[in-house]
Amino acid sequence: MLEIVSAVGAKLVAVDLSEPSAIGRSITERTRLVYFDTPTNPLNSVLDVSAISEHAHAFGLKVAVDSTFATPALQRPLGHGADIVLHSLSKYMNGHGDTVGGALLGTAADIRKLRNESLRERHDTIISPQAAFLILRGLSTLALRMNQHCNTAHVLALTLEAHPSVAWVRYPFLTSHPDHEIARRQMSGGSGMLAFGLETGPEGATAMIKRLSLIRSGGDLAEVGSFICGSARLTNARHLSLAGSQFCVNLGEDVIRCSVGLEDAEDLVEDLLTALEFGQPDSDQPDLRR
16 A cells, blocks of 8 residues: 555555544645544454544545455445445455455545546556456355354454453454444444454464464455464564554554454364463363353
8 A cells, every 4th residue: 555655646644543533633735535444454443434534524535444344244334424435355255265356435426536547547447257256256145154254253252351361352342342332333243353462472372373273374364264363474574564653553462363264153162262271270271161
């Protein structure tokens, strides 16, 4: 994104949109767009699309929302005041990790302007027939898959929250989530992504991930299989230009991101609990499988 923005002579300014009024304190005469994702990657913060859109529109700004983690099955930003919605079709929309694509949604006038004055000059905006076929195949089961992703992720989030080795859990539909009320108002499900940290920090996270057998280690996400990765992988070569900058100020070293797949919930719980047993004395380790 930074390369694309720089190529058109624009500038990105990071703003904490958990307080929508920050928009008014951060804009200049050159500001044209408020862009954000919700839920956010990887910390699963949920931003109030309606409130942000109201503040942005008061200053004549467009609002663009990346709703990849939620998909249209769980969240409709256009209905909450956003002007443009972005989706990575490679993720839940396709759902099988075997193609790439993206989509922009908005009014005919906005999309025509983007296509004719910006995207066509710099990017191929025509998807291949094979990619289109694979994405359409995925869309046919999107609602069913998202329901399963949500249900299983919620079970895992509750399991992790109750475990003594886990320091914190971020899942939108947990009542402990700081944005829980926004999520309940804005989303119909919590999606299949969750983030958590261990009491033992990044070293413990590395050890736990190595002990997993069903949940695979990797940065893949939003697929039929479950994947997990620590903060080191989240700030890999693709993100190095952002590491340590104002865009990554809240990404701690203890963050573990889990993309919950379509495996049986009991199997995933068993895998996590087994991996979390390290460092817990037998006498103090509760049996959370019951």
